[in-house]
Amino acid sequence: MTGGDFALIEAFLPMSLIYDDDGRIVHAGPTLAKLRSRTALEGRDVRAIFSVRDNGRGSGEGPLPLFTRLYLTFREGKPTALKGMAVPLPERGLNVLNLAFGISIVDAVAEYRLTAGDFAHTDLAIEMLYLVEAKSAVLEETKQLNIRLQGAKLMAEEQAYTDILTGLRNRRAMDHVLQRMLRGKIAFAILHLDLDYFKRVNDTFGHAAGDAVLQAVAVILREESRGDDLVARVGGDEFILLFTDVLDRRRLLGVAERIIARLEVPIPYEDGLCRISGSIGITATDLYRHPDADEMIQDADLALYTSKSEGRGRATLFDPARHHRPAAGTGRARPGARDRPP
CATH class of the missing domain: 3.30.70.270 (Reverse transcriptase/Diguanylate cyclase domain)
Incomplete structure (x- = not known):
């Protein structure tokens, strides 16, 4: 394959790798290279990089089942879970393994500091990321609003029990x-x-x-x-x-x-x-x-x-023997502020 061929694949499948029929990785896409460096991938056996399982419906006798959904996990480093599918490149003795994060994309974007440029423009993951970002912004704004409302409630409750002039309780x-x-x-x-x-x-x-x-x-x-x-x-x-x-x-x-x-x-x-x-x-x-x-x-x-x-x-x-309270029904009120000398 030429450099142009690799560039074409990278444009549409930035998170892919190409391996030969013996399983040796010959090229890693730019996004995959952010997860593991190209030097850590290229030249190694794909089976040494990933733990792979499938649904048993794959075909071919190569290193990985072809034309079926694969579930992969890195054997070394962070055990990031991936989904993928491998297909052969006819008459070239090479295969393309395209990978995706699935529902773990949000965690992966944060963990590997990925951006929109690390995904194909047609990848629906971009739309999901925008939705997640919008949802996160709304949730954060809601959280801040709740904090402000709770603060206002506490302040109102505090004011309801406080004498404004002195700051004492009322x-x-x-x-x-x-x-x-x-x-x-x-x-x-x-x-x-x-x-x-x-x-x-x-x-x-x-x-x-x-x-x-x-x-x-x-x-x-x-x-x-x-x-x-x-x-x-x-x-x-x-x-x-x-x-x-x-x-x-x-x-x-x-x-x-x-x-x-x-x-x-x-x-x-x-x-x-x-x-x-x-x-x-x-x-x-x-x-x-x-x-x-x-x-x-x-x-x-x-x-x-x-x-x-x-x-x-x-x-x-106060002395009960000295300070006699008025009996109930006598009409005598207890002394109040108006009765006391100023």
């Missing part, structure tokens, strides 16, 4: 955590904080100053709590802290007094100083046979009201 988050802790029978304490003299800051310096003070308070409360505690802003200048597994009264009072002392350090704002304090009411689950969220918050509020009434800037532990 009342919704507090209610959720309270119910979870009660269902899990987890011991905890509630510190209910209401800022003292906060209205004076708003009246003197404006609401922007009030916002700055609330943000400074949030920093203090974060620093005085632990990672698994909850700090929530539940009203304009009201905060609730949930301390997990802390029931010791002296320790709770110590934390409350430390918070109050830090709140009383003047907070700079522009050219002035904002002066506030805080009143705190405290209760804990061990005071109740069957702890209830609403009852505990009410009791912490009663203790907070006592702190306000006795001069502000102090912490009070």
Whole structure:
């Protein structure tokens, strides 16, 4: 065969090889040469290169069955699976073995870094590769869209439980955590904080100053709590802290007094100083046979009201004997923000 003959075969069958009737490979196509170099193929027996099986319907007595589908695997190196068919070149003592990847083409293209130029222009594998590429692009875009949607969902959920101004948890988050802790029978304490003299800051310096003070308070409360505690802003200048597994009264009072002392350090704002304090009411689950969220918050509020009434800037532990709840149906409401001194 001439060089022109080989070029013609390569144009139509780039993944083919030519072998003689003894099985010796005399030429390897350019795509096949990417899988195994020509020097590793040419001159060797085709049966030494491939493990071959067929469906038993082949003809001929040569090295490979002719005119039937062949299933081939490289004996050396990567065991890439191939499909093929061998046909004779009449009166030349040569045979052409044309090979294809079959359904493993996508893996083979990636493994051997093949391009469209490695396949015949009429090869349907090119169309399949385009379809696979398009499908991969769509799947990747869908994956990225799902990631963005999941991120947006998480962000929305986070915002739903977060106080925008301070970055603390909000009342919704507090209610959720309270119910979870009660269902899990987890011991905890509630510190209910209401800022003292906060209205004076708003009246003197404006609401922007009030916002700055609330943000400074949030920093203090974060620093005085632990990672698994909850700090929530539940009203304009009201905060609730949930301390997990802390029931010791002296320790709770110590934390409350430390918070109050830090709140009383003047907070700079522009050219002035904002002066506030805080009143705190405290209760804990061990005071109740069957702890209830609403009852505990009410009791912490009663203790907070006592702190306000006795001069502000102090912490009070709820005492069932001292803080009498209104009986059901009496029409007496528990003290709220409107009833407390500012």
